[in-house]
Amino acid sequence: MLEDIPGLMEAIRARFAHVDSCPFTGPRVFFENAGGALTLNSVVETSARLAAIPDNQGRANGASEALVAMIAQGRADMRVFFNAAEGEVIVGESGTELLFRLIRAACLGTGTGVVLGSTLEHPASRSAAAHWAEMAGMDHVLIPHDPDTGRIEARAYGEAVTATTRVATVVHTSPVSGIGMDLPGIAAAIREVAPDCLIIVDGIQHAAHGGVDVAAARVDGYVVSAYKMFARHGYGVAWLSDRLATLPHEHLRGAPGAPWEMGTRDTAAYATFSDVVAYLDWLGAQVSAETARRARISAAAEAIRSHEAALCKAMLQGVDGLRGVAEMPGITVVGGEANAHREGLVTFAQAGRDNAEIVAALNAAGIRTHLRKADHYSGTVLDPLGITTSVRVSLCHYNTHAEVAQFLSALGACI
Incomplete structure (x- = not known):
C-alpha cells in the first residue's frame, strides 16, 4: 500500500493541485474523482x-x-x-x-x-x-x-x-x-x-x-x-x-x-x-525496481489498484473504530459489499431516504461526493435494485485512510 512507504504519500499529494482544499470553498476531502480526478501540477504548468x-x-x-x-x-x-x-x-x-x-x-x-x-x-x-x-x-x-x-x-x-x-x-x-x-x-x-x-x-x-x-x-x-x-x-x-x-x-x-x-x-x-x-513512470519507480518505462507504468497501476482496494475496504468495513458504510442501518451497496472487482469507488443508498440529503450533509462537513440518480446516466444500474437516488464516493490513489476516517465520521453523523 502506498501509505506504507515512508514519505511517498506526501510526495504523491504534492504533485497534485488542490489536493486538500477547494479554491472556492476551502478545506475539503475530494471523493468525487469519478466526476474528474485532481490535476497534476505539471499539467497546470x-x-x-x-x-x-x-x-x-x-x-x-x-x-x-x-x-x-x-x-x-x-x-x-x-x-x-x-x-x-x-x-x-x-x-x-x-x-x-x-x-x-x-x-x-x-x-x-x-x-x-x-x-x-x-x-x-x-x-x-x-x-x-x-x-x-x-x-x-x-x-x-x-x-x-x-x-x-x-x-x-x-x-x-x-x-x-x-x-x-x-x-x-x-x-x-x-x-x-x-x-x-x-x-x-x-x-x-x-x-x-x-x-x-x-x-x-x-x-x-x-x-x-x-x-x-x-x-x-x-x-x-x-x-x-x-x-x-x-x-x-x-x-x-x-x-x-x-x-x-x-x-x-x-x-x-x-x-x-x-x-x-x-x-x-x-x-x-x-x-x-x-x-x-x-507521473506514472515516476510512481512506478517509487514502488518497484523496474527500469523499463512500460514496466514501471504497469507497476504504478498495480500499486494504485492495491492502495485503492485497501481504501474501499476501510470505507466499507470501517477504520479507526468507526463503522463502515456496509455496517450502517438501511444501507445498500451497489455491486455488493464484498466485490473483488471494485475499483476505487463505492456507491450506496439508504433505504427510505432521498440520498441527496446525505450528499448535502457530507458537503457541508467538507466531504465532496456526488449524487447518482436513476436517470439516463445511471438508471440501468440503479433501477433493478429499486434505488432512485444514491451516493457515489469515488477515490483515487492520492486519497488516504485518514480521509476515509473523516468521511465515515461525517457519514455516521447524518445516517
Missing part, C-alpha cells in the same frame, strides 16, 4: 505555458518545430500508456465524442449484422451504438448485467455473440458501481465465435484505477478521458487498431494518410498527456 505560444504547427520556424516535437512525443507516450506497438492514437474533443466516432466508423464500415453491447454501459457508448446501428441497418442487442454484482461475465458475452456480430462495445469499469470487467476474457469470448468482430472499449472510468493494455486485451478501440486521469478537460485520447483505423471515416480530402484528427489540435493536449505518463 504545461497548459499555461503552451497557451501563451502564438505559433502554429507545420510552419518553417523554430517554435513550430518545437510544437510538432511535443505532439510527436505525446503520441509516443500515448502508445506506451496503451501498450500499443501498432495501430493509431488520436486526440479528440472528449471521451464521449471519440466513442461516437469509433463506433460510427465500425458500424458504417461493417455493413449488416449485429452490434452487441450491455445494459451496464455509460450512455456514451450505448447511445452511440444504438444510433449508428440504426443508421447502418444493424440490430443493436444489449446483454443484461447482473444487478447484484454490477458485472457482466465473459460467458455472458460468449452466450450472446453470434457469427453475425460485427461490432461489440464493452465498458471496462462502471462509473456507477466502480465494478471492473474481465476485458481480456470478454474479448476472447467474443473472438471465439466472431473473430473479425470490432471490439470498442469505454475505458474512461478504468484508466486512472488500473492498467491499460490493448495488446493483451486484443481489442480494436480503447477510449479514455484526460480529465479523469490527472490531466484536464478539453480532450480525450483513443487508440485504434489498424483494422479500425483504416475503415472509411471523415477526413480532409487529399490529406496524406487519411488522418482521423481534423483541424489544428491543441499541442497542450499531447504535452499534458506526456505529463500524465511521466
Whole structure:
C-alpha cells in the first residue's frame, strides 16, 4: 500500500493541485474523482505555458518545430500508456465524442449484422451504438448485467455473440458501481465465435484505477478521458487498431494518410498527456525496481489498484473504530459489499431516504461526493435494485485512510 512507504504519500499529494482544499470553498476531502480526478501540477504548468505560444504547427520556424516535437512525443507516450506497438492514437474533443466516432466508423464500415453491447454501459457508448446501428441497418442487442454484482461475465458475452456480430462495445469499469470487467476474457469470448468482430472499449472510468493494455486485451478501440486521469478537460485520447483505423471515416480530402484528427489540435493536449505518463513512470519507480518505462507504468497501476482496494475496504468495513458504510442501518451497496472487482469507488443508498440529503450533509462537513440518480446516466444500474437516488464516493490513489476516517465520521453523523 502506498501509505506504507515512508514519505511517498506526501510526495504523491504534492504533485497534485488542490489536493486538500477547494479554491472556492476551502478545506475539503475530494471523493468525487469519478466526476474528474485532481490535476497534476505539471499539467497546470504545461497548459499555461503552451497557451501563451502564438505559433502554429507545420510552419518553417523554430517554435513550430518545437510544437510538432511535443505532439510527436505525446503520441509516443500515448502508445506506451496503451501498450500499443501498432495501430493509431488520436486526440479528440472528449471521451464521449471519440466513442461516437469509433463506433460510427465500425458500424458504417461493417455493413449488416449485429452490434452487441450491455445494459451496464455509460450512455456514451450505448447511445452511440444504438444510433449508428440504426443508421447502418444493424440490430443493436444489449446483454443484461447482473444487478447484484454490477458485472457482466465473459460467458455472458460468449452466450450472446453470434457469427453475425460485427461490432461489440464493452465498458471496462462502471462509473456507477466502480465494478471492473474481465476485458481480456470478454474479448476472447467474443473472438471465439466472431473473430473479425470490432471490439470498442469505454475505458474512461478504468484508466486512472488500473492498467491499460490493448495488446493483451486484443481489442480494436480503447477510449479514455484526460480529465479523469490527472490531466484536464478539453480532450480525450483513443487508440485504434489498424483494422479500425483504416475503415472509411471523415477526413480532409487529399490529406496524406487519411488522418482521423481534423483541424489544428491543441499541442497542450499531447504535452499534458506526456505529463500524465511521466507521473506514472515516476510512481512506478517509487514502488518497484523496474527500469523499463512500460514496466514501471504497469507497476504504478498495480500499486494504485492495491492502495485503492485497501481504501474501499476501510470505507466499507470501517477504520479507526468507526463503522463502515456496509455496517450502517438501511444501507445498500451497489455491486455488493464484498466485490473483488471494485475499483476505487463505492456507491450506496439508504433505504427510505432521498440520498441527496446525505450528499448535502457530507458537503457541508467538507466531504465532496456526488449524487447518482436513476436517470439516463445511471438508471440501468440503479433501477433493478429499486434505488432512485444514491451516493457515489469515488477515490483515487492520492486519497488516504485518514480521509476515509473523516468521511465515515461525517457519514455516521447524518445516517
